[in-house]
Amino acid sequence: xxxxxxxxxxxxxxxxxxxxxxxxxxxxxxxxxARSQSAxxxxxxxxxxxxxxxxLLGTMAVDVAHANDYAxxxxxxxxxxxxxxxxATRTQIPGAQIVIVVTPAANRTAVDVKISWSRKAGAAQSAxxxxxxxxxxx
Numbered sequence: 001x002x003x004x005x006x007x008x009x010x011x012x013x014x015x016x017x018x019x020x021x022x023x024x025x026x027x028x029x030x031x032x033x034a035r036s037q038s039a040x041x042x043x044x045x046x047x048x049x050x051x052x053x054x055x056l057l058g059t060m061a062v063d064v065a066h067a068n069d070y071a072x073x074x075x076x077x078x079x080x081x082x083x084x085x086x087x088a089t090r091t092q093i094p095g096a097q098i099v100i101v102v103t104p105a106a107n108r109t110a111v112d113v114k115i116s117w118s119r120k121a122g123a124a125q126s127a128x129x130x131x132x133x134x135x136x137x138x
Contacts (some may be wrong), residue, residue: 041119042126044083047094049115049128053087056100056113057132059085064136067109072100093117097125 006009010067069081076084084098090096096117103110111134116127 020078038119045117045119045126046128048092049096049117050130052085052115053113053128053130056085057111057130057134060111061134064109064134067102067111068133070100070111071102072098074099089115101118107135109136 005103020106032111056070060067063081066081069079072078072082075110086098089098093115094117096115096118099112099114101110101112110131111131112131114129118125
């Protein structure tokens, strides 16, 4: 009778394959965690931009007579009325670029607030835009 051949080293091959598959799985999990953190940071900035825009619109709603003082072109210096809000917003959203377009009409004033930011240098810019209409008190 012939003795069966031993399969030497087969357990080692199985262990190496298992370690490689585990490593691939762990790299995938780390990658998903990094993308999740990135999305969470962007969501936080968007929430800050929403709160800032709503705060400005609330201030403007009680000061409709001076609405034009809140207008701000890209890279322009804010007016004295806008400066406190502008500084607070730039503190909450570092590097924010803010454009505010105020369009008065006969019975209402359109306000377009656009806040843009970039989470890191060289990354694409994200932006949040709010358009509202303010009416003077009767």
